[in-house]
Amino acid sequence: MSTLSWERARALAAAHARPPAPADLPLAEVYGCRLAEPLRALVPVPGADVSAMDGYAVRGQPPWRLVGRVLAGGAAYPSLAGGEAVEIATGAPVPEGTAAVLPYEAADADGHWVKGPAESGRHIRRRGEDIPEHAVVLGAGTVVTPSVLGLAAGLGHDRLRVVPKPAVSVLVTGDEVVFAGLPGPGRVRDAIGPMLPGLVEWAGGRLAGVVRLPDGERALREALAGQDADVVVVCGASSKGPADHLRAVLRDAEVLVDGVAVRPGHPQILARLASGAMLAGLPGNPFAALGAALTLLVPLLGRPYRGETSALAGPVRAHPRDTRLVPVRRAEKGAVPVGHDRPGSLWGAALAEALAAVPPGWCGGPVELIELP
Numbered sequence: 001m002s003t004l005s006w007e008r009a010r011a012l013a014a015a016h017a018r019p020p021a022p023a024d025l026p027l028a029e030v031y032g033c034r035l036a037e038p039l040r041a042l043v044p045v046p047g048a049d050v051s052a053m054d055g056y057a058v059r060g061q062p063p064w065r066l067v068g069r070v071l072a073g074g075a076a077y078p079s080l081a082g083g084e085a086v087e088i089a090t091g092a093p094v095p096e097g098t099a100a101v102l103p104y105e106a107a108d109a110d111g112h113w114v115k116g117p118a119e120s121g122r123h124i125r126r127r128g129e130d131i132p133e134h135a136v137v138l139g140a141g142t143v144v145t146p147s148v149l150g151l152a153a154g155l156g157h158d159r160l161r162v163v164p165k166p167a168v169s170v171l172v173t174g175d176e177v178v179f180a181g182l183p184g185p186g187r188v189r190d191a192i193g194p195m196l197p198g199l200v201e202w203a204g205g206r207l208a209g210v211v212r213l214p215d216g217e218r219a220l221r222e223a224l225a226g227q228d229a230d231v232v233v234v235c236g237a238s239s240k241g242p243a244d245h246l247r248a249v250l251r252d253a254e255v256l257v258d259g260v261a262v263r264p265g266h267p268q269i270l271a272r273l274a275s276g277a278m279l280a281g282l283p284g285n286p287f288a289a290l291g292a293a294l295t296l297l298v299p300l301l302g303r304p305y306r307g308e309t310s311a312l313a314g315p316v317r318a319h320p321r322d323t324r325l326v327p328v329r330r331a332e333k334g335a336v337p338v339g340h341d342r343p344g345s346l347w348g349a350a351l352a353e354a355l356a357a358v359p360p361g362w363c364g365g366p367v368e369l370i371e372l373p
């Protein structure tokens, strides 16, 4: 299979984004998902005629005789006769017959009698006045934001029918990779595993787990067979060295991308496994892994690209055949390269706001800026 252009590889990954089937999930698990059906009000808001102020519910003409007290969540006071008042808390149901609520600030009260200017209907929130029962409040496809979660809970929902985020499993390979502390001689600290959870969430996925693997075809094959995620990410093992076993393990898979004309990150792989799950193989060099993740994994998880373009303000060496991903910061005169962009180091990416995608042979003009998580 020949090396694909960076644009083609990215478009192919986007075309293989497969949102999981809709599911009913608890509110605590649906933040960031899309609603699979319209959201309806199971109850009206407010649920009854309630007081909008702390004060006195009154009926008839002042002075009113104080006959009781009603708190939100406490026992309701059944009904008021003309000339009566009850002390009432915000949110408590008003007794039947209440004409108005007189806030404490406007009331002249001595513990037995209440006087003050009560305007008919004032400070009473009527049942269903904010949201009528059965109202459709949001359409299918709405992204579940914190406000949507609060709204849904207020309307009586414990679960929502949503399009779940694709589950992503990460396999980090390499005998030389260590996962804590200082790497000793011949060792390297894992810099990709810690980068992926945030990137996966940002792209629209849900991290299902990170598995650490030694080099070896068998270990990789067994680990892959044990995954039931929608998307599996394999870090390292994507090149052609003696310890790079990913290709051998993908013999039964449909390999869609094997190598992309991009620097860094050219040894990247996209495949559909026999199980139907998608696999993204990222190179072991950390900045190359980030470039590959932005090319294949992010579109695969459904995050659309914004298509922002910018002039480049600073020296950039285009590659004759490959797209070059250059860490940049935005400035008035254009995107300024921040340097420190070797494939083995995330320094430049950590300083940057975006990656400029500099096309092969580029010799001026605006370039696309790829968002960084």
Ligand SMILES: Nc1nc2c(c(=O)[nH]1)N[C@H]1C(S)=C(S)[C@@H](COP(=O)(O)OP(=O)(O)OC[C@H]3O[C@@H](n4cnc5c(N)ncnc54)[C@H](O)[C@@H]3O)O[C@H]1N2
Pocket (backbone or CB within 6 Å): 172, 173, 174, 176, 177, 188, 189, 190, 191, 192, 193, 235, 236, 237, 238, 239, 240, 241, 244, 265, 266, 267, 282, 283, 284, 285, 286, 288, 343
């Ligand atoms: N003969 C060829 N050799 C290489 C090619 C090539 O085209 N032909 N491409 C080079 C490029 S470019 C890259 S990038 C790497 C990709 O290699 P792999 O994906 O097989 O990864 P490894 O060989 O395991 O590791 C490469 C490099 O990255 C370090 N590494 C690995 N995992 C991690 C990790 N989780 N965190 C931090 N660093 C990691 C590893 O120690 C190596 O230094 O292949 C080139 N070779």
Ligand code: MOO
Pocket (backbone or CB within 6 Å): 262, 263, 264, 265, 266, 267, 283, 285, 288, 289, 343, 344
């Ligand atoms: O392109 Mo490799 O992907 O240089 O590090």
